Amino acid sequence: MTKPNWLKSSYLRASLSQMIARRLTESADNRTTQNNVLIHSTDGLGDAILRLTTVSALVAKHGKEHTWVLTRAHALGLYEKLGIKTILYTDRDRVSPIARTKLVKGLRAKQFGIAYVLDFSLNENLLDLLEIPEKYGFVQLCAHAKPRTIELTEPIVHPGYVGDALRNFCEAARISPSIMDNRVLLNRGEKNSSDSTKKQMKIGLAVGASNLGKMMRVCNLAQIFYEITRAYPSSEIVLLGAGSRDEKYVSLVEKQFGSGPYELHNVQVSNKVSLLSVSDLIDEVQTLDLLVGFDSALYNLAFTLRIPTICMSYGDASVLHDYPWVRVVRGNGNPFGQPDQYGNRHTNSITHEEVIQAINDLNEVNSLLE
Numbered sequence: 001m002t003k004p005n006w007l008k009s010s011y012l013r014a015s016l017s018q019m020i021a022r023r024l025t026e027s028a029d030n031r032t033t034q035n036n037v038l039i040h041s042t043d044g045l046g047d048a049i050l051r052l053t054t055v056s057a058l059v060a061k062h063g064k065e066h067t068w069v070l071t072r073a074h075a076l077g078l079y080e081k082l083g084i085k086t087i088l089y090t091d092r093d094r095v096s097p098i099a100r101t102k103l104v105k106g107l108r109a110k111q112f113g114i115a116y117v118l119d120f121s122l123n124e125n126l127l128d129l130l131e132i133p134e135k136y137g138f139v140q141l142c143a144h145a146k147p148r149t150i151e152l153t154e155p156i157v158h159p160g161y162v163g164d165a166l167r168n169f170c171e172a173a174r175i176s177p178s179i180m181d182n183r184v185l186l187n188r189g190e191k192n193s194s195d196s197t198k199k200q201m202k203i204g205l206a207v208g209a210s211n212l213g214k215m216m217r218v219c220n221l222a223q224i225f226y227e228i229t230r231a232y233p234s235s236e237i238v239l240l241g242a243g244s245r246d247e248k249y250v251s252l253v254e255k256q257f258g259s260g261p262y263e264l265h266n267v268q269v270s271n272k273v274s275l276l277s278v279s280d281l282i283d284e285v286q287t288l289d290l291l292v293g294f295d296s297a298l299y300n301l302a303f304t305l306r307i308p309t310i311c312m313s314y315g316d317a318s319v320l321h322d323y324p325w326v327r328v329v330r331g332n333g334n335p336f337g338q339p340d341q342y343g344n345r346h347t348n349s350i351t352h353e354e355v356i357q358a359i360n361d362l363n364e365v366n367s368l369l370e
Contacts, residue, residue: 013095020097022129025104034111037062039069040127040137042089043119044210046297046319047162048075049304050180051118052082054166057177058116059084068110070126074297077278082185094124104129116173117152120162120318136173138165160318180321182304188283201235203228204285204302206293207253207273208246214294214314215249216343216350220336222256224312227352228292229264231359238284240291240298241273249342290359294347295319308362310355315346327358 039055041048048055048071059067069079070087079086087107092099107130115127117137127135128151135151138158156172158165166179178184205225209215229237239250250273257264276284282301285291291302292310302309303321311328313320320328331349342348 010095017095017097017100018125018129021100021104024097024101025108025129034113035062035066036110036112037067038107038110038112038115038130038132039067040115040117040119040122040124041069041071041075042124043072043121044297045072045074045078046210046295046300047120048078049182049297049300050162050319051166052078052182052185052304053177053179054118054170054175055079055084056082056185057170057175058173061173061175062114070107074278078282081279081282093126100126116169118169120158120165136169138169161320162318163321180304181306182301183306186282186286186305188286201232201289202287203232203235203237204240204288204291204293204298205237206240206291206296206298206302207250208241208243208298209294209296209314212245212342213344214296214347216294216312216347217335217337217340218249218252218342219256219338220343220348220350222253223337224292224350224352224355225253226257226264227356228359229267229269231356232267234266236268237270238288239269239271239273240276240281240284240293242276242281243274246273290362292355292359310358310362312347312350312355314344325362327361329354329358 037058039058041051041055055069064083064085068085068087070089071079072089076086076088093103094100104126112130112132114134115130115132115136117127117135120138122137134153136154136156137152139152139155140158154172156169158168163180170177170179207221229235241250250271254271272284285298285301285307286305288302288307290308290310291298292312293299294312295314295316299309299311300319303323303326306325309326311320311326313328313330329350331346333345333349335345335348337348
């Protein structure tokens with residue numbers, strides 16, 4: 001049985017921190033506001049990637065000198081690449097009364113007049129302590145949506161799919177970016193001559209996700225990996241991901257092929273997990289002809305860069321993009337393979353035949369093989 005929120009220690013600590021910070025930062029009656037703007041974006045890196053053009057348009061509307069993004073560490077490099085000012089938000093800012101009070105005081109000192117709450121699923125009530133006059137944010141209509149913990153002056157409908165939510169947001173904020181299209185913002189420049197004349201297909205295998213349930217059993221991914229090399233011999237495969245969880249997972253996958261360097265069906269395999277900065281990872285993805293992975297930041301990055309993409313889905317329809325350069329593979333719900341701690345019944349029922357078929361269905365990839 002899942003514990004209710006109030007029984008979880010982090011939830012209790014966060015509630016206590018909120019109460020103490022509220023008491024210690026009670027504002028004076030003569031508080032004033034300026035033209036400064038706060039963009040609240042404290043959820044996943046993949047979410048930050050999806051709404052990057054929206055954030056950029058908000059910054060352009062209000063000016064870089066007046067706009068800050070409150071964000072987690074994993075997205076700092078994304079905003080820094082675009083020269084957007086950031087304020088770091090950490091878990092300690094949520095559960096520590098001292099850290100939370102310090103953050104609130106620092107944010108209040110900037111005298112924000114507008115807050116854009118871009119989190120698709122907000123589990124944070126920090127804005128209740130900031131007394132910002134105008135607050136734009138999502139109200140979800142889907143059945144599993146969590147209730148908002150903050151009062152919004154401009155509630156915006158989140159109907160279920162993130163693309164539709166962003167369109168509604170941009171209309172309310174009176175901006176018109178190319179939604180979920182990062183090709184201009186993140187363009188690494190013209191491809192060099194070796195890129196344009198190459199005959200070898202370069203495939204990225206994104207091994208990680210934000211939690212273990214979005215991944216799949218090690219032996220199943222190893223089988224898909226193997227079958228991709230068999231279906232596309234003489235190609236190049238780059239293993240991509242970041243962090244200790246992805247490092248452990250990819251090492252378990254690689255062990256399926258024995259110890260030491262390996263080559264499968266004349267395929268050149270390169271493991272770059274945790275070896276690239278955010279900026280370098282963005283550039284690397286733009287060199288790919290295809291990305292295969294789970295619902296993750298890399299999936300969203302490839303999607304927004306219009307790279308042909310295969311998503312092995314764990315079941316969340318809100319981020320399953322339906323576009324010509326994307327194929328979403330869903331299992332039948334009957335898991336197979338050696339049980340371990342990874343995946344769920346959806347990902348663990350995806351077969352290598354389904355993945356290969358999805359790759360073949362992508363017109364962009366088929367043109368490379370003609």
